Amino acid sequence: MLYREAGQFKTSYRADQRIFPILQDRVVVGALLLVAFVAVPLWGSEYLVSALLIPWLILSLATLGLNILTGYAGQFSLGTAGFMAVGAFAAYGFQLRTPAVPLLLAFVLSGVCAAGVGAVFGLPSLRIKGMYLAVATLASQFFIEWLLTRVGWFTNYSSSGVINAQPMVIAGLAINTPPRRYLLVLAVVATLALAAKNLVRGRAGRAWMAVRDMDVAAEVIGIPMLRTKLSAFAVSSFYCGVAGALWVFAHVGSVDPQAFDLTRSLQVLTMVIIGGLGSVLGSFLGAGFIVLLPLFLPSVLSAVFGTALRPGLLPNIESFIFGALIIFFLIVEPQGLARLWQVTKEKLRLWPFPH
Amino acid sequence: MGHPRQKVGEVLLEVSGVSLSFGGVKALHQVSFQARERELCAIIGPNGAGKSSLLNIVNGVYQPSAGTISFAGVQRKSMSPREAALGGIARTFQNIALFKGMSVLDNIMTGRDAKMHSSLLAQALYWGPAQREEMEHRCHVEKLIDFLQIEHVRKTPVGRLPYGLQKRVELARALAAEPRLLLLDEPMAGMNVEEKQDMCRFILDVNDEFGTTILLIEHDMAVVMDLADRVVVLDYGRKIADGTPEEVRRNPEVIAAYLGVPTEADREAVAEGAG
Known part of the structure; x- marks a missing residue:
C-alpha cells in the first residue's frame, strides 16, 4: 500500500531509467536530503555531527569505493586503507607544496593519485582471481604503509611520521566549525554517491557486473577485460582516496600512516559485506551499522544492566554483542542490509492487505 | 518450411584445414568448410565430435594448432574473442552464460x-x-x-x-551486437517441444529479417533437417559430410556414424531373428 506503483506510468525510456523511478522514493530521498543539508547543520549537536555523522559519511564513501570494486566488478581487495592513505597524504602534499591549488581541486587530485596507484595494483587481477587476488592486494596495503613511513618526503620529514592537516579554506571561507566541516563532507559524499549510481546503472556498471558474473561470456561479447578491470580498480581507489583525504582534513586533523592499516581495510570490507555487495545504498547502511552501533551499545547496555556489572566487564560484553549481531545479520540476510530493505519494500507494496 | 532459398550470397566464413589438439587428444583434424552470407548452416555429429571446439575456434576462444580462418575476406590464424566480437561474430553458449x-x-x-x-x-x-x-x-x-x-x-x-x-x-x-555471423551452440538443448518450436521460429526470423548468417549446433535431427540450408557432419574431429540436408541424410558415412556399422555378429543376430 505504501509503495503502490499503480498509476505511475512512464512514457519515455528516460523516465524509466531514473535513479528513483517510484514517486514515494523521490519524496523520501528529497526529505532526507533536506534534513541532512538544512536541519542537521542548524540544530544538530556537536557530538552528533563530529562524532557520528562525519565519520559515518567518510567511511560510507570508502565503503562505496570498495563496493564498486568488489560488489560490482567482483574483484576482491584488502588494500582499501592503503588507497585511503594515498589520498590523505596526497591531499596533504598538494596543500603543502602547491598552496595555489584550491582545496576541492586538491581533493580531486588526491583521488586521481589514489586511482593511479590503484590501477597499478589492479594489474594482478588480469591473471589471478578471488582469494588469490585478495592476497595480492595485501601487498599494496603493506607496501603503501611502508613507503609512507619510510620516505620522509611524504610526511614533510616530520620526525613522528604524523601529518597535520592544513586549515581548510574554500573561496575565502574557513571550514573550521563542525557544521561547516559536516556540510563539506556531505556535499562531497552526496556528489560522489550520485556519480557512482550513474556509473553503475550505465555502460561501465554493466561491463563491471558482466566481468563479475561470467568473464568468459563478457569477453566473447567484446568487453575489454583489461580496461574494465583496471577502470574498476581506478574508480574504486579514487573514492577511497577522496575518503582518505576527507578523513584527515575534515575528521581527525592529524594522522600517521598507521591510521590506515590492515584493520581499517578489514573494517571497510566488513561494511561492504554487512551493507550488501553491489549496492550503493548498502554502502551507507553497512558503514552506518559498523560506525553507529558501537556508539549506541554502551548506553543501551548501561540502561539494561545499570550498575549491576563491574565497569571493566562492559566493553567486553559490547564486543560480544557486536560480533553476535554481525553473525545474526549475515545469517538472516547474507546479501546484506540493502537486500533486507528491498524485501521490506516489496512487502510494503501490499501491506497491510494480504494480496 | 517453404522458404525462398535464393537468398545465399558470397562466402562469409571459410574454415580451411583447421586442427586442434588438447595434449594428446585431437579434437579437430583438418576440418574445412564454408558458410555463405545469409546461410543457415548446421553442424552435427555425435557427442565429442568436436562441434563446440569448432565454434570456439571461429570466435577466437581457442586458437587452432593448424589451418586458417577467413571471415568477411580477412584471413587469420588466430584472434582474440574480443576481436571476433568487434568483427561481427556473436554467439550463445551450450550452458547458458548469462550474467x-x-x-x-x-x-x-x-x-x-x-x-x-x-x-x-x-x-x-x-x-x-x-x-x-x-x-x-x-x-x-x-x-x-x-x-x-x-x-x-x-x-x-x-x-x-x-x-x-x-x-x-x-x-x-x-543479437544486440548486430552480428554478421551468429554462432548458436545447441540453442534448443533441454527444451520441451513448444519451447523448441518457438526457438526454431525465432532462429528462422533472425535469418530472414536481419539477414544474419547462422552457424548452428543441434542434436535434434528433425530440427536440423527443417531449418538448415546446409549441414556439416563431424565425427571424431573429422568432417565426414557436407551438403544439403537431403544429401547428408543419404550419405552412408553419416548413417554409419550415427547408427554404427553392422558387424558380422550383428548380421548373424539379424539372420537368427528373421529365421
Whole structure:
C-alpha cells in the first residue's frame, strides 16, 4: 500500500531509467536530503555531527569505493586503507607544496593519485582471481604503509611520521566549525554517491557486473577485460582516496600512516559485506551499522544492566554483542542490509492487505 | 518450411584445414568448410565430435594448432574473442552464460557495449551525450525485446527466469551486437517441444529479417533437417559430410556414424531373428 506503483506510468525510456523511478522514493530521498543539508547543520549537536555523522559519511564513501570494486566488478581487495592513505597524504602534499591549488581541486587530485596507484595494483587481477587476488592486494596495503613511513618526503620529514592537516579554506571561507566541516563532507559524499549510481546503472556498471558474473561470456561479447578491470580498480581507489583525504582534513586533523592499516581495510570490507555487495545504498547502511552501533551499545547496555556489572566487564560484553549481531545479520540476510530493505519494500507494496 | 532459398550470397566464413589438439587428444583434424552470407548452416555429429571446439575456434576462444580462418575476406590464424566480437561474430553458449545478477534488460544492453563510446566521466555525470547514447541503445534493445517477446520480464533478474526464457535472453544478447555471423551452440538443448518450436521460429526470423548468417549446433535431427540450408557432419574431429540436408541424410558415412556399422555378429543376430 505504501509503495503502490499503480498509476505511475512512464512514457519515455528516460523516465524509466531514473535513479528513483517510484514517486514515494523521490519524496523520501528529497526529505532526507533536506534534513541532512538544512536541519542537521542548524540544530544538530556537536557530538552528533563530529562524532557520528562525519565519520559515518567518510567511511560510507570508502565503503562505496570498495563496493564498486568488489560488489560490482567482483574483484576482491584488502588494500582499501592503503588507497585511503594515498589520498590523505596526497591531499596533504598538494596543500603543502602547491598552496595555489584550491582545496576541492586538491581533493580531486588526491583521488586521481589514489586511482593511479590503484590501477597499478589492479594489474594482478588480469591473471589471478578471488582469494588469490585478495592476497595480492595485501601487498599494496603493506607496501603503501611502508613507503609512507619510510620516505620522509611524504610526511614533510616530520620526525613522528604524523601529518597535520592544513586549515581548510574554500573561496575565502574557513571550514573550521563542525557544521561547516559536516556540510563539506556531505556535499562531497552526496556528489560522489550520485556519480557512482550513474556509473553503475550505465555502460561501465554493466561491463563491471558482466566481468563479475561470467568473464568468459563478457569477453566473447567484446568487453575489454583489461580496461574494465583496471577502470574498476581506478574508480574504486579514487573514492577511497577522496575518503582518505576527507578523513584527515575534515575528521581527525592529524594522522600517521598507521591510521590506515590492515584493520581499517578489514573494517571497510566488513561494511561492504554487512551493507550488501553491489549496492550503493548498502554502502551507507553497512558503514552506518559498523560506525553507529558501537556508539549506541554502551548506553543501551548501561540502561539494561545499570550498575549491576563491574565497569571493566562492559566493553567486553559490547564486543560480544557486536560480533553476535554481525553473525545474526549475515545469517538472516547474507546479501546484506540493502537486500533486507528491498524485501521490506516489496512487502510494503501490499501491506497491510494480504494480496 | 517453404522458404525462398535464393537468398545465399558470397562466402562469409571459410574454415580451411583447421586442427586442434588438447595434449594428446585431437579434437579437430583438418576440418574445412564454408558458410555463405545469409546461410543457415548446421553442424552435427555425435557427442565429442568436436562441434563446440569448432565454434570456439571461429570466435577466437581457442586458437587452432593448424589451418586458417577467413571471415568477411580477412584471413587469420588466430584472434582474440574480443576481436571476433568487434568483427561481427556473436554467439550463445551450450550452458547458458548469462550474467546472473543482472536484469534481462541489462544483459541485453551489455551486448551493445562494443558500440558505445561515452567516457567514464561523461557516464558519471549522466548528462548530455552519455544519456542520449544510453537511450539510443535502449531503443534498439527494446526492439529486440519486442522481437523475441520477452517484454514482460525485462526488469527481472535473469537468474529467476525459466530455462527456455533464459535461452531466449541469451539469443537477444547475441543479437544486440548486430552480428554478421551468429554462432548458436545447441540453442534448443533441454527444451520441451513448444519451447523448441518457438526457438526454431525465432532462429528462422533472425535469418530472414536481419539477414544474419547462422552457424548452428543441434542434436535434434528433425530440427536440423527443417531449418538448415546446409549441414556439416563431424565425427571424431573429422568432417565426414557436407551438403544439403537431403544429401547428408543419404550419405552412408553419416548413417554409419550415427547408427554404427553392422558387424558380422550383428548380421548373424539379424539372420537368427528373421529365421
